[in-house]
Amino acid sequence: MHLIQSWKDGHSGRGSSALSRRAYLDITHRPVRVALTRLLLGEHCLAVALLRHPTRTHRRVERHDRLCRFGDGAVEDELHALFTCRGSEVLVQERDRFWKELRDRGLESEVRRLTRFEGGSRAVALLTEKVETATVLAWFGDKVLSIFKERQIYRMY
Ligand SMILES: [Zn+2]
Numbered sequence: 001m002h003l004i005q006s007w008k009d010g011h012s013g014r015g016s017s018a019l020s021r022r023a024y025l026d027i028t029h030r031p032v033r034v035a036l037t038r039l040l041l042g043e044h045c046l047a048v049a050l051l052r053h054p055t056r057t058h059r060r061v062e063r064h065d066r067l068c069r070f071g072d073g074a075v076e077d078e079l080h081a082l083f084t085c086r087g088s089e090v091l092v093q094e095r096d097r098f099w100k101e102l103r104d105r106g107l108e109s110e111v112r113r114l115t116r117f118e119g120g121s122r123a124v125a126l127l128t129e130k131v132e133t134a135t136v137l138a139w140f141g142d143k144v145l146s147i148f149k150e151r152q153i154y155r156m157y
Pocket residue numbers: 068069070071072074080084085086087
């Protein structure tokens with residue numbers, strides 16, 4: 001299930017209409033807007049997406065076996081990559097920068113709380129409600145995906 005799908009299933013009402021969640025479409029820099037859209041739709045280089053389908057040489061991998069290429073044993077999905085993976089020094093540094101950007105906008109503690117206690121998809125939903133924070137998430141997400149892309153994906157079988 002990709003991130004947008006999990007918002008729809010996760011909650012409805014309380015000012016969280018589908019419309020208000022589409023502010024990210026107003027991000028002006030096109031490549032960044034496209035990168036965020038793909039991240040939200042699950043069209044990206046992470047194992048959770050890439051190993052979903054069989055190829056000529058490999059069969060489909062079950063979701064719980066689509067493990068992080070940095071070897072931490074977690075499922076390599078969007079929320080792991082964005083908020084919890086510490087597999088690479090560069091990734092950790094980029095995430096520190098991301099938190100600082102949110103701190104400057106007074107949103108750090110709320111977003112951290114959402115990632116810890118209510119599932120990261122709600123944090124992503126909050127960030128994409130406004131174009132300004134959606135842009136911060138978009139740049140960060142784009143960097144995160146490029147960091148993952150630099151390393152070869154992990155396959156158990
Ligand atoms: Zn990881």
